[in-house]
Amino acid sequence: MAGAVESELVSEDTSETEAVAAAAVGVAAILFALSLAALFELVTITDTVAGIPMVALLGALLILLGLGVVGFGVGSRLGYVATNPRPSAGLVAAVAFSGIWFVVGGLVASQTLGLGTIGWGGVAFVTGGLAFAVTALPREDIGSTLPAGLLAVFAGAVFVTGLIGPGWVWDLGWEQSASFNAEFTIPVITAFCSLLVSWGAAKSYGGFGARGRHVGAYLLVYLNALSIIAVLFLLVAFTVFKGLPGLFNSISFGLGVGPETTLFGFTFAWPLSWPFVMNGVALLNDVNGVLPAIAGTIWLVIGAVLFAVPLGVGAAVFITEYAEHGRFTQVVEIATNGLWSTPSIVFGLFGLAFLVPRLGNGKSLLAGMLTLGFMLLPLVVITSREAMLAVPDEYRDASAALGVTKWQTIRSIVLPAALPGIVTGIILGVGRIAGETAPILLTMAGSVAPPGSQTVDVIGGFRFISSPPFVENPELLQATSALPYQLYSLITAGVGQSSSIANIEQFRWATALILLVVVLGFYAVGIATRYYFRRKLQHE
Amino acid sequence: MTILPDKDAGDLRAAARREVQRGRDFVDEADPEALVTVTVASVALLAAFVGFLAVSSLTAIPFVVFLIASGYGWFRHQELTARVLTLTTTVSTILILGLILVFIFVEAWPTVEYATVTVFGLPIPGLRLFIDTRWSPVSPPIRYSLVPMIHGTVLVTIIATAVAAPLGVAAALFLSEIAPRAVREVVKPGVEILAGIPSIVYGFIGFTILSPWASDQFSIVGQGTYLFVGVVVGLMALPTVVSVAEDALNSVPESMKSGSLALGTTDWQTMTSITLPAAFSGVSAAVLLGVGRAIGETMAATVMLRGSPGLTKPLYNVFYGNDTLTSLIAANYGDADGLQLSALFVAGVILFITVLFLSIGSQYIEARMRKKLGGAE
Structure with missing residues (x-):
């Protein structure tokens, strides 16, 4: 040090x-x-x-x-x-030891010797005091x-x-026994x-x-430090261990074994059949899967990023480059930090009260996207702002000395220099919102175990209509599933509602694993990006 | 204005005059055509926003006008358009916070009004939510008391803080002061990944592994304990505490530490007598933020608790778990309507306000610390 x-x-x-x-x-x-x-x-x-x-x-x-x-x-x-x-x-050790011995004395006196409140209190004080004296004196x-x-x-x-x-x-002898x-x-x-x-x-x-x-x-x-890492390792290893059998259930490779896909009028069959990832839930499936939830999560992330990134980066540009440091930037800072720490369930309630009545009056993918976008926004603002503040003022001065306008400086100097930081922040933020359950629970959650036919197809869903707003997309306005919600509903649904899933325990663990893989994948990419750019900066 | 001291009011007035003058200069200098373009764009966006608020199907028209106007401005007058657009995004960030505040308050009001109690002839709205202890949304008399849930949230938060604060501060100390470089490169991403594990996965593991184990170990009837929800939530709040506390410890000037070490102290002495006291306010801000995280944690509590609102008996019985404010919302939003749904919004308001205050408080503490350390350099 x-x-x-x-x-x-x-x-x-x-x-x-x-x-x-x-x-x-x-x-x-x-x-x-x-x-x-x-x-x-x-x-x-x-x-x-x-x-x-x-x-x-x-x-x-x-x-x-x-x-x-x-x-x-x-x-x-x-x-x-x-x-x-x-x-x-020292005092710290003395207080700690007297506390420990206070508890020991009190427990022995009240539980083993059976003394009353005054009795055990007295004994506890004596043992605690003695321990204090022995430690401190x-x-x-x-x-x-x-x-x-x-x-x-x-x-x-x-x-x-x-x-x-x-x-x-x-026996503690409480009414609710323990x-x-x-x-x-x-x-x-x-x-x-x-x-x-x-x-x-x-x-x-x-x-x-x-x-x-x-x-x-x-x-x-x-x-x-060791135990924190051990807990992390245990959590991840345990989920992987329990989830792998379900995840790779009857996976097979080979030409033409997978489902058929049509892209640009050209139909081909995947050389890989991975039922858990490529199927929905249906009675006739050999192996049930979570394809609708995966598609839902992907679209959620895309929607949230499309909403939050322009807004967040724009706000960061304004407060770092245009606004003078004062009352206004302070308010913005407090507001973004406040938004950052707002509990996710409150975002859910807000989506329920604000978005749901205005977007087709029902839970919908679009409402979920926007709610998660609101959650992502403060993260984008904070990280972009930090990245832009880290760009040295000399860069801006040098650019301004060339007679370039402020916006051109921002566009061609500040933003490119801050890009790695911004991208890292976005990736980490996306990792966080991809795993959020509470907001989408209230704004877009659909059926417990959706069949493969309910996989959202946002691109194919756009169509033009004659009345305002002239474009509609029923896919966006439909309730759908996402991985974290799917896991939640599998936990709470019990056996009755999802009877078409044969091995529910295995299915749950596999869902947890794939959620973990998706979210930690984002984190790994984010951390690696940061690491890469930092090394690059250090070598310059 | 009258409540402000004269000097402040004078300052404000002067500042306002300066702003107005600046605005006038700006309008004089800018290209009139560009000015018209951004004005059209701004008015159109405002109209679209109003339309959206009013649930109008015509919302799309002003929005399209906004897109066209700003697109035109982007190609013809990029400088000004960019400036106005970034200002718009900034304002919308603040607006979102305001909208959240307004909307959850409005939705919460009916229940607050319903729970009005008259004290000495003075009606106090919402008082019965906090003096009654019964949550019975179906069987009459219908009562929406939030006391049991607040009790649950408080218990869970205390336990979570007891887990997250000492372990988190120790880990931050380890990362910023003690760990050799190679170890830090492993532990730091590890802590970040701990933050990345979705709360529902924590909840799932708690639900399938921890809860049955606890019921078995402590001979509890049924599943769900505040104690283990608190432990799990504490684990989730841990990364927040670690990263913020580590930033605070790193912001202590290196010269202060070196000065202490030069006196011949051990590393540990420097940490306890220089680094920690200097960073104390930053570290406490970290703990406050961790508390905020613990209060707002939803899914683990929802999955692991029993979901039957009521106080535990005795009150300090942590081996039983009914409901927290967050789990109440997540578990009941589906079949709630009318006053009950509104009661859930009251829970949301309490959460939002509490956490917002914690956030502002920790920011204030951090700002003060930065000022102090900056002055000490």
Whole structure:
């Protein structure tokens, strides 16, 4: 960070104590992984490992870990381990630990000892206060290890003695019943304690003090980043895994196996048959598909882009190039940011109240397009504006010095220079609106499982009429489906309404996957474009 | 004007005079023919807009006139036409926000009027929406109370913020200060992709995987908990928090960080005592925007909740989930009409106003921070 170059001025050998602390972090990591596995039911807590019950094993490991960290802290305090701790572990740690111990004390007093409100309140205050004192008053090496280590030892003891065993249940006793059982509680407590202890151990590894805090904090921050990426990976991988069988159901290649298409009077058959993408839903289909929804999504995106991009880029040109910076640009900025954060369902309501009565008085593709266009507009304005502001003023000055008018400067200098940024913004915005469900739910949603014959054909739908507005397109004014809406209706429809779909579960997952592929496809293209242009700029 | 202090009023008057003078100069300088063209185009567009508002079938005629006039202007007087057209697009952006405001308010009014309560002889419209707790649109007495849904939204938002704020700020810190370049190139697009996953896909996974799992784990009757909707929504709000907070952290001048590091502090000390305090307002703006996202999140809540408006018992029971403001709209718009539909618009108004205030508040905070840091440089 900050362009600083790290260099080891003093290099110390890895001492045995550091190795012990590192080992403690390692054991904590194993415990953490184990508890996650138990939470996701990959391991059951009633299992035995080498003859020892799983719960007892977890408890024993926690006790070992807790004792190790406490021992490290005490050893450091007594001078057996060379560290450079501060006088106190600090207020943040003290508040955190007192909160944790407050909860522990309160729960034990009220649930195990059965004390009343005053009783458990008193006990909780005593334990919380003690934890605060133990953390804040002694030197840092005691303050940051003792409360964490003791908590792990306590939890471990509870597990080992069987106070919380595999059959443990805590009924909350609420009218709408809910209860904690062992399968959830034990892994969560274990994970929490191991996190806490590994933080303490990481601090010890750094020898407390500024460096110890640095190591402890980095451990947590890295873990956080790692878990975000892990969640993302899990979500995507899970959807892909569940969706693939349905998506590629009876796909076949070869000359003339696919459906026939007529383009410019020339009929040909696709060399690929992909039923899920090329069929609608019908009773006689071997494999049902989502072609109408795909076509609907494509037309939605096209319509929204045609509406929002000229408006958005125009507005961005005006406020960056023409308008003087003042009240008016401020209002525009607030309005676009306000539009950007407006909830999607509100856009849906607006479309329902404003567009639907004016466009054929029924849900229609056109209303959906415009509603999504309204949503896309602020994104286009914001990103185009940023891209244009990033164009150096020297370009404009140089152009103006040639005696060129302002609009010519904009057209031939500013817009081309800002184009990569604008395009990237549009692509990312399109990715966002392509996955939106709420607005189209209220403005264009059609039948739950449309047959292939209901695929919209906007180009073929235009015809001229004799009365105003002289051009009409019934396809645009018809309710239709789109991928996100199709997924929503498949979830809520239940079995009865979509009985013509044989394997509804597979069909749903495949729909989710294809939606994910379409949306993330836009994102991937957008991110890659940005990456490409940034590299190009850097190389110039 | 009278409520403004004299000085402000004077400033405004002077500014108005300047604008009028500028406008006069502009008209004097411009080519008369070009002026006529853009005037025709503007009037035609205005007429088309009015026609559209009035649901007239003649809307197309002025619109065609607008297209012809602006097309002509584009070829003959591009300079002026471009300027007027871009001004039109800017105005239409503001207009859309105004239209949203007006239309959802107008649609919401009947129910607000219906729920009038007289307090000390003073009729207060809409009060019963907030003091009653019953939502019963079919069986009499017909009541449209939004209290249960507001309660649900508040619970979900609190849980989502508890997830998104600490994790998001930590991730932003990681991306802007800690991560080595190669790691950042992986994590940053990852966070963006997390933002890209459609909310219905989150909802679908929540509905098919998380909800049954939660019912099983916590022995809940039926499916749908505010707790796990909150967790999922928090995950969705996370990318917003990360990207805005990261921008705020990046805007802290490099010289401040270097100065601290030169004193021999560790990276972490610099972050906690220089970077985070300096960027504090920007980071809190990020959290506010994340809260706004969480409030407005619709599909996950609709799919994962039970859709039966009512308060949970006890009120802090997060292991049960009835309805939020957003899911109420999405689940009921289909069979609602009359007052009930109007009640849905009231929910929309509450959402819109709350989120708009959050957005404006966070913009204000950000602007102040930019000013402060700019002055410190």
